Amino acid sequence: MGGSRALPLSSLLAAAAKSPLLHHHRAHHPLPLRLAASMSSSSSASPSPSPAAPPSASSAIDFLTLCYRLKTTKRAGWVRRGVEGPESVADHMYRMGVMALVAADLPGGVNRDRCVKMAIVHDIAEAIVGDITPSDGVPKEEKSRREQEALDHMCSLLGGGPRAEEIRELWMEYEQNATLEAKVVKDFDKVEMILQALEYEKEQGLDLEEFFQSTAGKFQTDVGKAWAAEVASRRK
Numbered sequence: 001m002g003g004s005r006a007l008p009l010s011s012l013l014a015a016a017a018k019s020p021l022l023h024h025h026r027a028h029h030p031l032p033l034r035l036a037a038s039m040s041s042s043s044s045a046s047p048s049p050s051p052a053a054p055p056s057a058s059s060a061i062d063f064l065t066l067c068y069r070l071k072t073t074k075r076a077g078w079v080r081r082g083v084e085g086p087e088s089v090a091d092h093m094y095r096m097g098v099m100a101l102v103a104a105d106l107p108g109g110v111n112r113d114r115c116v117k118m119a120i121v122h123d124i125a126e127a128i129v130g131d132i133t134p135s136d137g138v139p140k141e142e143k144s145r146r147e148q149e150a151l152d153h154m155c156s157l158l159g160g161g162p163r164a165e166e167i168r169e170l171w172m173e174y175e176q177n178a179t180l181e182a183k184v185v186k187d188f189d190k191v192e193m194i195l196q197a198l199e200y201e202k203e204q205g206l207d208l209e210e211f212f213q214s215t216a217g218k219f220q221t222d223v224g225k226a227w228a229a230e231v232a233s234r235r236k
Contacts (some may be wrong), residue, residue: 024115066157069127076131077193081208083200089126092192093119099188105223110180114170116187121167122174125150144175180221187224190215195231 070090078086100106100115126132128150132143151171155164174182192217193218197208219225 009011017180056159059157063154063158066127066154067124070124073126073131076133077135077211078196078200080135081206083206084178084204087196089123089131092196093121093123094189095195096120096122096185099192099227100185103223105226106184107180107221110184113184114181115188117166118170119188121170122185122189124154124167124171128156147171147175163205179222183220184223187221187227189218190218191224191227191231194228198231198235201235 020146026044067090070093071088074086075089075092081216095117095118100112100119103112106112106115123131125147129146132138132146138146146147151168155168158164158167173179174185177186197211200206201208212235215228
């Protein structure tokens with residue numbers, strides 16, 4: 001979706017480090033401040049390898065505090081179109097996860113649990129970079145680079161280990177459209193958007209045809225095509 005202006009990673013990480021929820025642990029667990037300082041000194045530096053140890057309670061809460069931004073970052077396409085009370089990035093990912101959970105017509109061999117996980121992490125980097133969309137004029141390669149950098153820092157904040165690596169793998173799998181699970185989740189991404197558009201049209205009397213047009217002919221799976229057709233049929 002479109003229109004948000006992404007702030008520098010250093011500014012966002014520094015802001016996250018000042019959160020009241022992080023303040024309680026700051027004296028003993030200064031990782032967010034160290035991350036912010038390292039970003040300020042060298043934004044182009046490669047992230048250090050993640051440690052193998054599982055995240056501590058403090059690291060987990062620091063990570064979740066940063067994820068709070070997903071609940072407050074509004075989907076920019078709706079903002080640009082003047083939708084009242086637009087959904088957040090977290091709202092969007094949550095319903096995608098529910099889609100993967102309840103779909104009875106997933107393609108054979110698809111790992112449902114992996115689809116659910118992928119749905120709830122595919123936009124996680126937007127906690128830092130914001131909702132960058134085609135109308136922002138950011139090249140696809142640059143958008144991916146920013147999100148990859150943000151994801152690396154989020155995984156470092158989590159403390160590395162298997163959970164951080166799983167998040168990174170799921171995000172990359174989705175980004176590269178590399179598996180059938182990724183194709184299903186990408187279709188759910190589009191279905192969720194047009195379903196939300198339909199709901200806003202009915203609730204607020206808007207014409208959001210552009211969102212339907214942007215997905216036309218782009219569904220990759222039978223379940224995506226069937227669900228999109230069902231949404232379209234309810235628009236009449």
